Amino acid sequence: MAKYSPQELAAQLKSGLLSFPVTHFDQALEFDEAGYRDHLSWLSGYPVAGLFAAGGTGEGFSLTAAEIDRVVRVAVDEVNGRVPVVAPATGGTATAVAQAKAAEAAGADGLLLMPPYLTEAGQEGLVEHVSAVCAATGLGVIVYSRANAVLNDRSVQTLAERNETLIGFKDGVGNIESLTRIYAAVGDRLAYIGGLPTAETFALPLLQLGMSTYSSAIFNFVPQFALDFYADVRAQDREAVYRRIREFVVPYLDIRDRTKGYAVSIVKAGLTAVGRPAGPVRPPLQNLTDGELAELTTLINKIN
Numbered sequence: 001m002a003k004y005s006p007q008e009l010a011a012q013l014k015s016g017l018l019s020f021p022v023t024h025f026d027q028a029l030e031f032d033e034a035g036y037r038d039h040l041s042w043l044s045g046y047p048v049a050g051l052f053a054a055g056g057t058g059e060g061f062s063l064t065a066a067e068i069d070r071v072v073r074v075a076v077d078e079v080n081g082r083v084p085v086v087a088p089a090t091g092g093t094a095t096a097v098a099q100a101k102a103a104e105a106a107g108a109d110g111l112l113l114m115p116p117y118l119t120e121a122g123q124e125g126l127v128e129h130v131s132a133v134c135a136a137t138g139l140g141v142i143v144y145s146r147a148n149a150v151l152n153d154r155s156v157q158t159l160a161e162r163n164e165t166l167i168g169f170k171d172g173v174g175n176i177e178s179l180t181r182i183y184a185a186v187g188d189r190l191a192y193i194g195g196l197p198t199a200e201t202f203a204l205p206l207l208q209l210g211m212s213t214y215s216s217a218i219f220n221f222v223p224q225f226a227l228d229f230y231a232d233v234r235a236q237d238r239e240a241v242y243r244r245i246r247e248f249v250v251p252y253l254d255i256r257d258r259t260k261g262y263a264v265s266i267v268k269a270g271l272t273a274v275g276r277p278a279g280p281v282r283p284p285l286q287n288l289t290d291g292e293l294a295e296l297t298t299l300i301n302k303i304n
């Protein structure tokens with residue numbers, strides 16, 4: 001059973017950095033449960049406000065429903081109530097509703113509703129999709145506005161009025177006008193989570209737009225750096241934030257931007273670089289080359 005009511009979950013998630021662990025695979029690309037558990041156990045030594053299992057960085061899009069269920073159950077068991085565990089709901093409405101119910105049964109504390117795969121959709125359809133998932137369980141839901149499911153301010157307002165359990169808006173677009181409109185429309189009714197790739201890049205300006213937290217993919221392999229970065233953002237220490245952006249984030253983005261999908265692959269490469277390999281990524285993603293891994297290792301060694 002969920003340990004957090006939707007409102008408690010919103011308050012908790014807003015209070016600190018959010019962990020989006022990678023999902024470990026063996027060389028046959030099967031889920032490596034022991035490696036995943038070991039990773040969560042290592043990360044549990046660092047204070048975060050919540051853990052999102054099988055999210056984007058966790059290659060949730062490459063997992064079957066049965067695998068997502070297993071990963072979520074392992075995360076719930078391993079985390080053992082220390083922080084809330086949020087599970088993904090993916091795909092079309094029927095699939096997402098089924099995953100939402102499975103997540104509740106698995107003991108997850110909340111849901112991250114991902115954009116549906118492939119199809120385009122209008123605002124009314126998206127409102128129905130999000131509402132169906134909100135109605136499926138008693139869990140708090142965070143909707144991820146990104147790709148083919150970008151919600152406008154009116155839809156967010158309708159959804160917030162219609163669905164008590166909608167507690168969060170995760171942004172994967174970074175449109176200032178849209179975010180300003182959304183905050184003006186619903187204010188603190190929702191928790192706001194920055195969710196652009198390598199979220200640190202945007203963290204300081206987005207704080208002004210109501211985003212008190214973000215999903216940190218780099219937390220996977222440089223957890224202390226990610227936490228220090230977050231503390232500097234919350235303290236609005238511009239000098240410290242830009243120093244860290246110069247010394248690590250920008251050169252990291254230079255490697256990340258070489259191939260589509262590297263925003264996730266580079267996180268697994270980062271774990272290899274720090275001696276905690278999480279295995280390869282599954283297609284359609286591709287692994288970094290040996291040369292890129294060597295560059296990344298040199299970069300990480302400068303800040304670790």
Ligand SMILES: O=C([O-])C(=O)C[C@H](O)[C@@H](O)C(=O)[O-]
Nearest residue numbers: 055056057197198199215217
């Ligand atoms: O579902 C996810 O993994 C994301 O939201 C994207 C990443 O965590 C992103 O914020 C990042 O790369 O820092």
